[in-house]
Amino acid sequence: MNRDDETLVRSLLARAADDLPAGGVPAETLLVAGQRAVRRRRGIAVAAVAAVAAVVLLGSATVLGRPGALTTPGDGDAPTPGRSAATATPSRPAATPSRSTAAPGGPVTTQGEAPAVAPARFDPTRRSLRLGWVPPGAIHQVSRTGVAIQSVEAIVPDPLVPGGPVEPGPMMGIGGWATVRMGARGVDIFSPQLGSGLTGQVPSLEAPGTPVAPVDGQPAYLHTDREQTLLSWQYAPGGWVSVTVRSLAPPEEVARQVVAGLTWQDERVTVPFRSFDVPPRAKLIGVELRTWEGRWLNADANYLVSGPIGDEGNRGDLSIGMSNGMYDGDGSDLGGSTISVDGRVGAAVDGPKGMGAYRVAQVPGCRDCVAEVSTESSAALKAVGGRSGALRLAATIRLVANPTDPTTWRPL
Numbered sequence: 001m002n003r004d005d006e007t008l009v010r011s012l013l014a015r016a017a018d019d020l021p022a023g024g025v026p027a028e029t030l031l032v033a034g035q036r037a038v039r040r041r042r043g044i045a046v047a048a049v050a051a052v053a054a055v056v057l058l059g060s061a062t063v064l065g066r067p068g069a070l071t072t073p074g075d076g077d078a079p080t081p082g083r084s085a086a087t088a089t090p091s092r093p094a095a096t097p098s099r100s101t102a103a104p105g106g107p108v109t110t111q112g113e114a115p116a117v118a119p120a121r122f123d124p125t126r127r128s129l130r131l132g133w134v135p136p137g138a139i140h141q142v143s144r145t146g147v148a149i150q151s152v153e154a155i156v157p158d159p160l161v162p163g164g165p166v167e168p169g170p171m172m173g174i175g176g177w178a179t180v181r182m183g184a185r186g187v188d189i190f191s192p193q194l195g196s197g198l199t200g201q202v203p204s205l206e207a208p209g210t211p212v213a214p215v216d217g218q219p220a221y222l223h224t225d226r227e228q229t230l231l232s233w234q235y236a237p238g239g240w241v242s243v244t245v246r247s248l249a250p251p252e253e254v255a256r257q258v259v260a261g262l263t264w265q266d267e268r269v270t271v272p273f274r275s276f277d278v279p280p281r282a283k284l285i286g287v288e289l290r291t292w293e294g295r296w297l298n299a300d301a302n303y304l305v306s307g308p309i310g311d312e313g314n315r316g317d318l319s320i321g322m323s324n325g326m327y328d329g330d331g332s333d334l335g336g337s338t339i340s341v342d343g344r345v346g347a348a349v350d351g352p353k354g355m356g357a358y359r360v361a362q363v364p365g366c367r368d369c370v371a372e373v374s375t376e377s378s379a380a381l382k383a384v385g386g387r388s389g390a391l392r393l394a395a396t397i398r399l400v401a402n403p404t405d406p407t408t409w410r411p412l
Contacts, residue, residue: 107213108256112264114216118185118239121147124286125412127269128182132261135178135248139293140168145269146286146302148187153179154258156248168292168326176247178258185238193230193244194223207232207240215259222252231255270409271299273322273371274398279383281305284412285316296403298323300372301412306379317354317377318384322397325368327361341395348387354378358390363399371397 111132122128124145131141131152138154157166158173166173183189188205208230209223220233229251232242243258245251269287278284282303290297300321339346344362354377363369373390375381384390402408 107215107217108259109216110259110262110264114235114264115239116236118183118236120185122150122184124284125269127267128264129180130263130265131180131258132263133257134261135176135254135258137175138178140172140297141291142288144286144288148184149181149189151179151181153177168297170326174247177245178248178254179244180241180258180262181244182235182241183239185236187240189240189242190230190232193228193242205240207234207242224251229255231259268411270406270411271301271321272296272324272400272403272406272409273299274400274410276320276393276397278303278320279305279318281383282318282380287412288321292325296324296406298326303380305383306377317375318380319372319374319376320393320397322363322369322371322399324366324403327359327368327370339391341391344395346391346395348391350387354381356381356387356390358387358394360391360394360397363397365399366403369399371395 115128122145124147127143127145128150129152130143131154134141134154135156137156140155140157142151142153142155144151144153155177156175157168158175159166160169160171160173181189181193186205190206190208194208207221207223209221209232212220212222212231214220215231215233216235218233218235220231223230223232227246229245230242231245231252232240235241243255243262245254245258248254269289271287271289282305284301285304286302288298288300288302290299298321300319302316303318303320304316305318339348341360344360346361347357347359349357354375356375358373358375359370360372361370363371371394373384373394375384375390381387381390384393400408400410
């Protein structure tokens with residue numbers, strides 16, 4: 001975490017605290033509630049992780065991970081600042097634009113061909129874009145698909161404790177990051193970044209900031225405040241893309257270099273674990289894959305159990321997946337767990353209102369891998385059969401035959 005950004009951290013702590021129960025909260029419950037609050041604020045996910053790391057430091061013992069045993073390779077009318085994107089109808093060049101890495105402030109183009117039409121909803125099993133250039137030191141990268149928003153992120157980690165090691169873990173220090181967010185047609189990708197993200201906030205479909213040199217020949221807008229820099233443009237009518245840069249300098253140059261390396265594609269999302277039994281009512285709404293120094297760090301499939309998919313689309317209440325070196329040793333680091341599931345080490349943390357994290361370690365074929373089922377609602381916890389059912393489900397998850405080779409991973 002950037003130790004100079006105390007104001008931002010305090011603000012995020014306050015937001016996370018909105019979802020915590022009042023008074024006398026056990027450390028384990030505090031951790032689960034904080035993790036769930038982070039997941040519900042995907043628009044500021046990395047900043048929230050940094051904030052919850054501070055929560056953990058204040059309320060419970062800090063948990064650090066270490067690198068795992070497995071490795072893998074890296075994976076016509078234009079809008080104006082006062083005009084709604086809903087009424088803008090920019091056209092795109094028919095041919096792929098020539099490649100450019102123009103100086104900061106000049107025109108810049110992406111790699112490949114952006115979608116000509118912004119979809120009403122994304123297919124969460126497919127990925128539309130990939131990072132090329134990343135800031136120096138960005139060894140932690142994240143790819144998220146979702147129904148409403150897709151994103152890719154490059155993170156420069158910091159020691160969680162001053163003078164300590166830079167390591168992956170459930171909570172990790174953040175020195176700076178650059179995030180690319182792509183919205184489906186009519187989806188607001190700006191308010192979750194520029195505002196509090198709290199319920200009741202008026203959404204915005206207008207790009208913030210002032211006009212700057214175009215991106216892919218389309219009008220672009222730059223917003224800068226003391227916390228972040230946001231470079232935005234429309235990839236297709238009604239569909240916006242933004243590059244957000246925090247704590248990396250010079251931010252506008254970083255944003256444009258990220259844009260110049262951004263590659264458009266349409267590829268199937270795959271995961272390094274085999275199929276498992278999903279609750280009947282669960283709907284897949286997104287997939288998250290994290291890498292650390294080029295190898296996969298964790299992969300999660302996110303589902304929605306309670307209610308229909310809303311406009312935001314990426315907020316599920318059930319997550320099922322596996323980590324590779326995220327947890328120390330056998331994965332039972334929370335609360336000194338003595339839980340055993342089929343002869344394997346397990347850990348369970350129960351929070352309020354159905355929130356919980358249920359882990360089973362010692363995954364066959366990977367000493368440092370831990371399978372996890374996380375719930376964020378009473379409906380989700382009930383759907384997996386409560387605490388015991390969640391632990392049993394986690395225990396059934398197995399890796400593919402060769403998880404170090406992404407070409408052997410399976411689609412969801």
